[in-house]
Amino acid sequence: MxxxxxxxxxxxxxxxxxxxxxxxxxxxxxxxxxxxxxxxxxxxxxxxxxxxxxxxxxxxxxxxxxxxxxxxxxxxxxxxxxxxxxxxxxxxxxxxxxxxxxxGKVTEHVIPSFKKIDSFxxxxxxEVQDQRELFLSVANALKDSKSSAKDSFKFLTKYLATFSDEDTYKMGEAKEEAVRTIIEFVKAPDMFQCDLLDMPAVGQLEKDAKYALVYQLLKIFLTQRLDAYLEFQAANSALLKSYGLVHEDCIAKMRLMSLVDLASHESGRIPYALIKDILRIDDDEVELWVVKALTAKLIDCKMDQLNQVVLVSSCTERVFGKQQWQALSTKLRTWRGNIESVINTIQANKITEDGSQAVQGMMIR
Structure with a gap:
């Protein structure tokens, strides 16, 4: 001392x-x-x-x-x-x-601190390498907590997002985590949107001899419909079981995903018959699955039972990448133009009205 x-x-x-x-x-x-x-x-x-x-x-x-x-x-x-x-x-x-x-299996003591990660x-x-270590450790701490499945997925995607195309020599270390993230997304009954397809760390799996099928599964869940999943499952049932995926749960999730896909491609009007065919369900199950999609906030719609159609006013995007941003930008420009047109019309009418009132005042005098 x-x-x-x-x-x-x-x-x-x-x-x-x-x-x-x-x-x-x-x-x-x-x-x-x-x-x-x-x-x-x-x-x-x-x-x-x-x-x-x-x-x-x-x-x-x-x-x-x-x-x-x-x-x-x-x-x-x-x-x-x-x-x-x-x-x-x-x-x-x-x-x-x-x-x-x-x-020590006492992660419950550290989980509350994860809310402050952004400020930390x-x-x-x-540095990027330290960020990767942090995000992956947080995801591992949350892995076994069922109530924290979404948070675990969030930190896994943060980890994968740190890899860019320039990190080719390092991206190989993220393969297993990329697969784990895909499986977590497919398993989750309440997750229907992600940006994994846009991530280089995930994209590397597409041509990987060991993990190409896992990438294909993700692509089916984010861009295709139930028939594509059923075809995939018939050929790769052992693979799905090896990752702990339950066929019935996957079907249920793909039905909701397929309904979202219909909502975004059928000009806001989906016949009951089409839903029945795409989701491979009975006539009396159509409204049940529409209600499930409504409850999950995947679509906003009304059911016209008389005409047997679902009228969709909006729906969730399964992926939100460059194309979706461009579509949103186009909509915003259109809305802005419409609002400017309304404002111009109101102002023109106000000028006309003020002029008429002035003329009337002169005539009264």
Whole structure:
């Protein structure tokens, strides 16, 4: 302490703390107090590099046995995180916290912090490689939580989005995650839209000997109808089972996807008979599937039972890429032109009306 060798002191104290951690007679409260003292040594660091080295020493000791008192170990790491000044050092400790939570199976303690990831990214100012590591670790932490399936998918897509065409030599490392993301999308009963087809990390699967069929499955779910899926399933049933996909669930999802496709291509008027044929259902099931699509907010429509047609006013796009942005831009320009026309008409009528009133006033005088 006299020589300001704080890094060496941290190392010595951690060696002794190891003995205390293995002593079953020491309470968790005392353990937390001991490590609070050790973690506070980091405030004495004289440079960002020394701060990082001290953080590495503490983290290495804490994560050694993730299954032993994992919740306590997480609390110690969170305390350490809050004492840090250096942005990259905070990122390093956060990643160790994530890994500990996954290994110790206590991810419920870190999931609330994921809501702040966007602000963390601004604070940490990470390189692309570090962003990839972060997004993938967060997705892994959320993987086994059924209530967080959408969030897991969101972070997987963030991970895949970090790869560009220029990353050809690195994109190979994303193949398995790209497949995992596709399977998560196909499995999810409440996800009907994604931009995976536009991502280079996913596109590389199209010509991959091992994963080409998985890419084809994604393309069917996003651009084709039920008949294409049934044909694919007949030829690749073993593949679907190997990924844990349930045929009946896939049919149900593809029926909704097919109904959305009909809504976007049939000029807003879909005959019941066409829905029956495309969805391969009985006459009395047509309205049931339309209601399911309405409930899922995939389409906005009315059912004309007298004329046996569904009148669609709007529908969700299964993909939203360059083509959809262009279509939206065209619609906005049209609406803007219509509004300008209405405004011009109102102004012209107002001028005419004001002129008429002035003339009438002169005649009265």
């Amino acid at each position: 006299v020589m300001n060798r704080w890094l060496d002191l941290t190392s010595l104290m951690l060696t002794s703390a190891d003995i205390v951690f293995s002593n079953s007679k020491v309470s968790e409260k005392d353990l937390e107090c001991i490590f609070t003292v050790i973690c506070n040594l980091i405030t004495t660091s004289r440079s960002p590099d020394e701060e990082l080295e001290m953080a590495k020493l503490i983290c290495a000791k804490i994560i050694q046995q993730p299954s032993d008192k994992p919740a306590l170990r997480l609390r110690i790491l969170f305390n350490l995180y809050n004492l840090l000044d250096n942005a990259y050092c905070r990122f390093y400790v956060f990643m160790k916290t994530l890994n500990l939570a996954i290994s 990214l601004k604070e940490w100012n990470l």
